[in-house]
Amino acid sequence: MLSGAVFTALADATRRQIFELVAASPRSVADLADRVTVSRPAVSQHLRVLKDARLVSDRADGTRRVYALDDRGLRAARGYLERFWDRALHDFKQVAEAAARDERNRR
Amino acid sequence: MLSGAVFTALADATRRQIFELVAASPRSVADLADRVTVSRPAVSQHLRVLKDARLVSDRADGTRRVYALDDRGLRAARGYLERFWDRALHDFKQVAEAAARDERNRR
DNA sequence: GCATTGCGTCAGTCACGACTTACGGTAAGT
């Protein structure tokens, strides 16, 4: 289940911040470490989790490693959430209709 | 930031299972506890987290407590993810166009 | 009134994850 990994990855605040920075524009590890309060190895570990969740992808650039947004993780999360979306609307519709019936019956 | 609570809530596998059961149809705590491997107090604690994340809502029914789907949490998660959705498509489009240019230049 | 059912909460245990420092390895500059 990929969606589980995505939610786990986005659950941590620091990791979300790193993900948002990467999503804004592709960045190197050192670049990310400068903009975050944690150490560089911590950033590497967070990127590992994000990469496993298919939220980011990495490419080598000389001695640097540039991380960019990977939409596969977003797709997985969106797909999982949309399974409940129709049902939520449906339930709301049912409740609304029931309320309308009660309203009519009360007169 | 509500989305953080939603992702944290959906990160745990047991909690996702409980959430899916509630989303399928409103259920009591004992009903949920019967369909899950953990104890009833654990289910209560999971429901607490899901409720704080606005993923489920509870209503009293005699001595029972019926939990149902709350779409506010889903909305928050969807809103957060969609911030990156346009960008992901944009980046993909740029990459595709760059590849197309390379293809043309190579001839 | 008393027992029962259904839940929430408290206290305690235990595993996991977030973080740091230290280390090793690769690519570029001089």
Next chain:
DNA sequence: ACTTACCGTAAGTCGTGACTGACGCAATGC
């Protein structure tokens, strides 16, 4: 070749969260 920049991983610490059993409380049935 030597240094420097950049990065991933290993080892260890520490806090947090997932879980259980015990307890207390409110609502229903007899």
